[in-house]
Amino acid sequence: MTRACEHPDGSHTGAVPNLASATVGARLWLLVEYDGPWPSHLESFELPERISKLVQRALERGIRPQLIRRPGRRARPQEQDLRVLVGYAVGPNPWLASGVIAGPEDLDLDALVAGVVPESCILEDEPVFLVCTHAKRNACCARIGLPLARTLAENWPDRVWETSHVGGDRYAANLVCLPHGIFYGSMSQAAAIAAANAYRSGEIILDRYRGRAGIPEPLQAVEHFARTHTGERSVGAVAVESSRSDGDVTEAIVRCGDVRFQVVVEPSVLQAPCGTACAEQITTYRLVSLDRLRPVRYATPALT
Template structure:
């Protein structure tokens, strides 16, 4: 049994931070902070400008209809654009859809004439819409939503551009992904993996790892679409086992008793009972930012299924 705080990768807080030091530099943990309500995705290419909220943006009516339909169905809408490009999109609406909740997450894209050409109900049902084709390569989103938070643009823009120089067809600037205090934010699709407080070098390392089917625990916020305590449980099992494959750790079941969450997690050929609870930490940024953040600490971690040794396997 393991008790107490497990080592965690650091990250930065603070919405709207203007403090010159201590923010977005990796001084506070980022684990268990991926956006919970993002199991399905709709990405719509639009060069901008982007208002603080999508419903306030000056968009073609067809895109507003798509965003409203997606929101109603529980699909997370995102506006995207190529790094450094602000040219309007011609010849239809370029869209991408993704299912991060599937046993085998997938992503598809297409160019549609209007909202009626994209069957969003099929996305929720786990089926690729007829107007789209599957995308084999991963997609990387970097939040650069300046009207939502200045730090996202100040830190995110140069990161998106540098990453796009190496992966020119796979990287997009995007609107708010959740967690401004963790700028620069990187999202890896179709699995919905979130990273925060990213430097250019860290973003490239995370992208390379994801293309190889792995995660990097440094600055890893978690998997979107699952509750934050369960993200924490997966995080601590990864730390304990060293399991880095994207699908190598997953929660099988869980229950909560007040603020404490007990989860049963599989990982690295074993099952674990993990108990986590929330904790509050002060930010280093002073009055310019949120004064505290809530994260999760490890209470206990028990291995339930022993790993067979090579000698016993021969018996």
């Protein structure tokens, strides 16, 4: 059943805080092209047998499965080889690879789990952009996502895909940038183009930035506040070196370029501007403190 919401006040415009909301369980990705109807939940396995088996194998290994299709007119699904993309969105050197397979057993998902490109795939040298348009999951994802996907595809026709549910319907339209797994939400067409251009240049735009997938939400918040404080935009320039939690409070040491900070955050619950299926209460994060750490200086031993 499609979840719909009524937004007379123009929600999904970025008014609701969306920081630290990227999907935590998405460090490994499997994208399967399928032009047929998408079920509301992939784990229901209401798909052709080959795709259902591939989705099941992915779920058993902790891999995030997604259905994808090109923006625009739908082609009638035919029995043919499957086009797939696999993504390893872990650490400072993520990668994305693509291939065409005859069946689910032809894709070595254990290799992906180990961080190795499966033999049936080749590395991609350009980023890929996913826009959630999953109408059976939430009507707003299709209503806002479809025109956004078409606009992005006009700029990068070979790098943009519509995709099934990515998490966070209340933040539609959602944009995912692979291979890093960078999430944006509440995207207008202009904001999506700006975010895609920035990512192609190795940068992040903090406006409507949800975080990086696969990272615990408190640490996504830590990164967000460190970037806000320093203005650091480079995708790989910010890293959490260590962290600890005491109840709801999380303290972390964060490196921004050559500078390190101690950042403390805690959750904060806000009432959304519209009480709908898409947005009721929103859990976000509040910055408690952010302090620059002095570099450790070691004394030079005296020569004898």
